[in-house]
Amino acid sequence: MNKEHFNQSLIEFLDASPTPYHAVAAMAGKLAQAGFQRLNESDAWSLAEGKKYYVTRNDSSIVAFIMGKPEWGARMVGAHTDSPCLKVKPQPETCKHSYFQLGVEVYGGVLLNPWFDRDLSIAGRVQYLNNELRLCHRLIDFKRPIAIIPSLAIHLDREVNNGRAINPQTDIPPILFQPEGDERVDFRELLKKELLQQGCNDCQSVVEFDLSFYDTQGAAIIGLRNDFIASARLDNLLSCFVGLESLLHHEGSDTTALLVCNDHEEVGSLSTTGAQGPFMKSVLERIYGAGESLTRAMHRSMLISTDNAHGIHPNYASKHDEHHAPKLNQGVVIKVNANQRYATNDETSAVYHTLCQASGSKIQHFVTRTDMACGSTIGPLTAGVLGVRTLDLGLPTFAMHSIRELAGTEDALALSQTLLNFLALEHLP
Numbered sequence: 311m312n313k314e315h316f317n318q319s320l321i322e323f324l325d326a327s328p329t330p331y332h333a334v335a336a337m338a339g340k341l342a343q344a345g346f347q348r349l350n351e352s353d354a355w356s357l358a359e360g361k362k363y364y365v366t367r368n369d370s371s372i373v374a375f376i377m378g379k380p381e382w383g384a385r386m387v388g389a390h391t392d393s394p395c396l397k398v399k400p401q402p403e404t405c406k407h408s409y410f411q412l413g414v415e416v417y418g419g420v421l422l423n424p425w426f427d428r429d430l431s432i433a434g435r436v437q438y439l440n441n442e443l444r445l446c447h448r449l450i451d452f453k454r455p456i457a458i459i460p461s462l463a464i465h466l467d468r469e470v471n472n473g474r475a476i477n478p479q480t481d482i483p484p485i486l487f488q489p490e491g492d493e494r495v496d497f498r499e500l501l502k503k504e505l506l507q508q509g510c511n512d513c514q515s516v517v518e519f520d521l522s523f524y525d526t527q528g529a530a531i532i533g534l535r536n537d538f539i540a541s542a543r544l545d546n547l548l549s550c551f552v553g554l555e556s557l558l559h560h561e562g563s564d565t566t567a568l569l570v571c572n573d574h575e576e577v578g579s580l581s582t583t584g585a586q587g588p589f590m591k592s593v594l595e596r597i598y599g600a601g602e603s604l605t606r607a608m609h610r611s612m613l614i615s616t617d618n619a620h621g622i623h624p625n626y627a628s629k630h631d632e633h634h635a636p637k638l639n640q641g642v643v644i645k646v647n648a649n650q651r652y653a654t655n656d657e658t659s660a661v662y663h664t665l666c667q668a669s670g671s672k673i674q675h676f677v678t679r680t681d682m683a684c685g686s687t688i689g690p691l692t693a694g695v696l697g698v699r700t701l702d703l704g705l706p707t708f709a710m711h712s713i714r715e716l717a718g719t720e721d722a723l724a725l726s727q728t729l730l731n732f733l734a735l736e737h738l739p
Contacts, residue, residue, distance in 0.1 A: 316555070316723045317531060317539060323551045324529040324541045328433040329522050330370040330391035330573050331449050333547055337554055337571065338366060341374050344558050355596050360562060365593060369435065369447075370573040371583035373593045374557055378566035380598065383610025385733045386568040386698070387556065388585070388688050389549035389617065390575035393542070394418035394711045396425065396482065398432065398521040403497050404483060410495055411483040412457070414523065418576030422476045424713040425523075429455035430484055434521035436501055440512040448510050450501065450519075455526045457484035484523060525713050537639060537719060544707055544715040546575070549616035552705075552722050556729035565611075566597060567733040575617075575688050585688035591695055608698045612661065612738055614729065615653060615689030618717075619643035619676045621706030634677040636706040639718035641672025642725050645687070645702040653689035653700035657739060662701055662728075665735070671728050674706065699738075 327333035342348065346362040349355055357363065357377050364374035370391060378384070395417050402412040416422075433451040440446050459482050464470055476482065489495055498516040505513045529541030550571045557569045570593075574584035581587050591604075598607040622635035636643040644659055645652040666673050678684040693700040705725060708716040 313719065313723050316726070317719055319555075320539070320548070320551050320722060321529040321531070321541070324543060324547055327543065327547055328431070328451060328524040329435075329449075331435045331520075332433060332451065333391045333550060334366055334369055334372045334571070335449060337372055337374075337550065338364060340554060340558065346374060351592075357597065367589050368573065368583045369449075371571060371589055373568065373570045373590065374554075375566055375568035375593075375597070376557070376560060376562055377597070378562075379564045382565045382736075383607050383612075383738070384566040384568050384594070384597075385735055386570065386611065386613040387553040387729055387733070388570045388572070388613055388615045388692055389553050390546045390573065390579075390585070390688055391550060391571050392418070392573050392576050393545055393547070394420040394576050395522040395524065396420070396484075398434075398497075398519070398523070400518070403495055405489060405495065408488050409485050410487050410489050411485050412497065413483055414478075416478045417522070419711050421709070421712040422478065422482065424709075425482065426459050426461045428458065428713060429526045430457040430459070430523045431455055431526045432457070432521050432523055434519060436505060436516055436521075437518040438502070438505065438510075438516045439514045441514055443514065445517065446512070448505065448513075450505060450508065450521070452504060453526070457486045457523065459484050527714070531719060539717045539719055539722075540714055542714055544717050545618040545710050546616075548618065548705060548707075548717060548722060552726045553616060553729065555726050556733060559726075559730055560733045563734050564736055565733075570692075572688055579688060579691050585691040586695065590692060594696070605697065608696050610738065611698050612658065612732075613689070613692060613696075613698050613700045614662070614732060615687050615692065615700055615702045616725070616729075617645075617687040617689075617702070617704045618707045618710055618715075619645055619674075619704040620710060621708055623708055629679070629682070631677055631679050634675050636674040636676050638706050638708070638716070639720040640706070641674050642666075642703055642721065642728065643674045643676045643706050645676050645704060647677065647684050649684070650690050651684040651686040652702035653687075653693045654702045655699070658699050658701035661735075661738065662703065662732075665728050665731050669728050669731055671724050676706075 349365040396414040399413040579586040689702040
């Protein structure tokens, strides 16, 4: 696959995935099309060597794998499906000064300023009662711009450019419309109407929902020389897509090739679907068995945690250690932290170096400034649960956790090709 085709497929995936639910649905569709069999956690599994499988939990996390020989280990790639955003509160309706607004809760470490003055829509999952009063669920995506968070004019806040704190309770509830007269608006009724318009004809009433606002501006190749990809949710759908493409193009080996994309990384990963929860381990126990069998399999295995890395910003270069300052379009970044905020060690880094030497891929390193705090990934959490050797790496990006992030057009395909070689790697040190 050439770079242009790869990046166009990435753009289509990003635009189709405004929430983790939609991302998992898109990945599941690609896997099913490629011959992967869907598993259900409540069923007994009968796995066969060489066969392809996937399983989801809560529709927001997914594990897909190609079964190798049981006595061999696994080559695993990890990413996460969630991104910082604004989630709609359970009782969100607010009407002030003749404007209908929805109360929102900040999910993850959101960079709030860029959310102002954007054309916003809503997507997520809805739980509803059908015509037989049975509880059902369905994905929803309004797609069109239905809301906005207007900035306060500079004339009313002359010091805004000198620094202004944003109160997430009072400053960011989006405006949706202006009610007529004494009109009382029930958001659940608006959701029911939208579900009916989207073909859900058996919705009697909406019971609950998990919905997020998102920017309707689509992903795009930008720059005078097409150097960059701009999009929402590059952290971390970029890695989900790259890992998926690597697995889909893997031709099989004696080792099990596996992709895990967890939800809830941006809020700590401790959940039924997060990397610090039981989902991944439960799948591996059904592949290898529990106890000693799993321990032996993990000793023969390796995980590459793929998450975004901070590229050095030309306007803020002082925020980086000058010797560990990755550049966009200059290769994949190995992420290192002495305090184990990243799980990379000398052994796993060396394995990746050999893979890149074989493929001719470039390597960069990121270590945060010693006087700054370091973020983390699913890498240390998964390693802590499974005891598997782990490498943390990612693609360099700008504006991480903004409503619109930036990556290089050269890097994603290069990472996919190296991960493809990793999945086929039969022998580890």
